[in-house]
């Protein structure tokens with residue numbers, strides 16, 4: 232996915248039109264998939280304008296994304312009418328060169344299958360134009376649509392009918408069903424261009440680009456599109472974490488483990504300590520085992536849930552509240568006296584020493600008098616902002632610690648990258664509204680799926696201080 236943002240919608244439209252023109256000049260009979268709706272109208276108008284300058288669009292073959300069920304082709308709000316008016320007539324295309332869904336067919340399921348076959352018989356779509364609904368829909372794939380869905384009959388959500396009622400005299404006239412290409416069908420387009428303008432699209436755009444691939448946000452499946460260009464105005468891009476990632480796509484390298492590539496600019500980096508900066512697993516485990524043996528408690532039961540959480544939050548699940556304070560003192564004693572095997576994790580020393588002071592912080596579930604020596608023993612700098620278990624009323628997965636660190640650095644949490652190795656910490660970072668990178672040191676990469684991106688360790692990341700923030704790059 233490549234994301235282009237700009238203040239000037241006309242300039243964005245012109246860039247998108249350049250891409251269509253480039254394709255048409257290379258292949259005058261290309262198959263173009265039309266999105267209806269208001270967003271792409273200026274793109275179609277710009278292409279029409281270019282026909283006046285000699286661009287020949289008349290040999291293109293045209294398909295589309297969807298159609299209302301129940302509207303005849305000549306209905307002013309049918310998508311076949313839209314395409315005739317905005318595309319076929321101005322571009323001089325013979326209607327015989329179109330494959331469009333028959334929304335008024337006697338059997339809509341048969342029409343859906345015929346539409347899918349029609350796209351196949353064109354040889355697939357060379358360039359698909361896309362819009363996005365405020366609820367993250369693409370075509371009429373509403374939330375809950377599977378990423379491998381094909382062309383089918385769907386029910387429209389109340390939200391979509393409401394959004395589209397602006398084209399009809401009343402909401403009652405908006406059909407309640409549609410025929411739509413499936414997400415799987417759309418993902419097969421060889422290239423796609425999405426346009427999204429205006430603040431009303433900002434949440435959907437952020438979820439599509441920054442969020443995990445999730446059926447509740449159908450557009451997020453486009454993270455797996457092989458060649459997608461997204462054009463956003465400043466308002467539509469306004470909820471993206473730390474500005475637009477220039478590209479972000481998933482890949483499966485030889486090891487079969489999924490690693491993400493990403494590039495983003497953030498204002499601060501908030502690190503967890505244990506398992507993220509420092510490997511203290513052996514020391515922490517010995518501490519819990521010694522304490523559990525002293526108490527006659529099953530250490531394994533504790534260790535299954537203790538990682539990444541404050542000791543008091545773990546203890547309360549195993550001993551009466553009145554004993555927690557004494558237990559905390561004993562655990563501290565053990566932790567401070569046993570630091571064997573505490574080392575910096577790969578890449579961390581180089582990263583921390585290259586970051587400007589004040590641009591990073593650490594947020595830990597441990598206590599200050601344990602964590603400061605732990606960083607020092609590992610040979611790592613102690614940050615100016617260090618939020619420890621004593622500083623918060625609620626430990627991870629509560630976002631309090633990350634929010635406090637961002638506040639102390641004077642940075643909007645949405646402009647921060649949280650780096651975490653444990654699911655509880657990842658949830659804390661997400662709840663704080665930050666971008667979250669999962670590092671699979673203590674947990675398998677599959678357990679970190681909620682993070683926006685995941686890496687095996689921090690050596691694969693580059694952090695480069697720049698004028699407008701810290702550029703974080705993963706992959707090549």
Ligand code: F6R
Nearest residue numbers: 266267268269270362363364370
């Ligand atoms: C259009 C389509 C829809 C729209 C989306 C945005 O064929 O399938 O997904 O792209 O609803 O519509 P506008 O651009 O009107 O905001």
